[in-house]
Amino acid sequence: MAEKDCIFCKIANGEIPSATIYENSDFRVILDVAPANRGHALIIPREHFKDIFDIDALTAGKLFSLATEVARAMKSVLHCDGMNIVQNNGIVAGQTVFHFHLHLIPRYENDNVNIGWQPGDSTPGELQELAKEIRKKI
Ligand code: AMP
Ligand code: ZN
Numbered sequence: 001m002a003e004k005d006c007i008f009c010k011i012a013n014g015e016i017p018s019a020t021i022y023e024n025s026d027f028r029v030i031l032d033v034a035p036a037n038r039g040h041a042l043i044i045p046r047e048h049f050k051d052i053f054d055i056d057a058l059t060a061g062k063l064f065s066l067a068t069e070v071a072r073a074m075k076s077v078l079h080c081d082g083m084n085i086v087q088n089n090g091i092v093a094g095q096t097v098f099h100f101h102l103h104l105i106p107r108y109e110n111d112n113v114n115i116g117w118q119p120g121d122s123t124p125g126e127l128q129e130l131a132k133e134i135r136k137k138i
Contacts, residue, residue: 003048008099012044022070026062029070032103037113039078039106043067049100051089063102071104080106084115 002009010016012028019031021041032040043063049055055063071083086103088095107113 003099006048006099008044008097008101009048012046012099021073022066024066026059027066029066036103036105036115037080037107037111039074039080041070041074041104043070043102043104045100050098051095051100052087053089055100067102067104074104074106078106081109082107084113086115 002013007016011018011030014028018028020028021031022029025046027043027045029041029043032042043066045055045059045063047059049059052060067085071085074080075083084103084105084107086105087101088103105113105115
């Protein structure tokens with residue numbers, strides 16, 4: 001179901017024009033209007049899911065499967081040297097459009113695009129304990 005006032009519902013369903021790379025009955029793939037780099041693309045489900053906590057596994061699986069095809073097509077046209085796949089969930093994680101979408105960000109040598117974090121610290125015991133807690137919920 002489309003969500004009222006959701007810009008990506010409108011884009012995905014063609015009510016707002018976009019630079020569309022590909023579309024099928026489940027998804028629209030567009031070029032980001034404020035690209036981090038040349039060719040920055042977004043895969044948007046037609047159905048409204050807020051984020052990773054909301055989307056169903058089947059749709060997410062189809063979406064990532066499509067991402068492999070789109071990534072290869074982009075690489076052949078853009079001749080990028082690499083690609084970041086980014087997907088933000090929640091304000092604290094940098095999400096600004098609250099309709100699930102996957103970023104495909106082509107990378108070029110010395111492009112100075114900043115995606116990343118500082119490596120932190122851990123102990124083996126802490127990691128094992130945390131892994132056990134999460135494993136129980138899957
Ligand atoms: P996020 O911060 O992960 O929610 O990403 C939202 C992305 O949507 C940003 O990279 C925006 O540049 C992009 N965006 C917002 N509005 C539009 C639009 N009308 N057409 C294309 N991309 C958009
Ligand atoms: Zn939406």
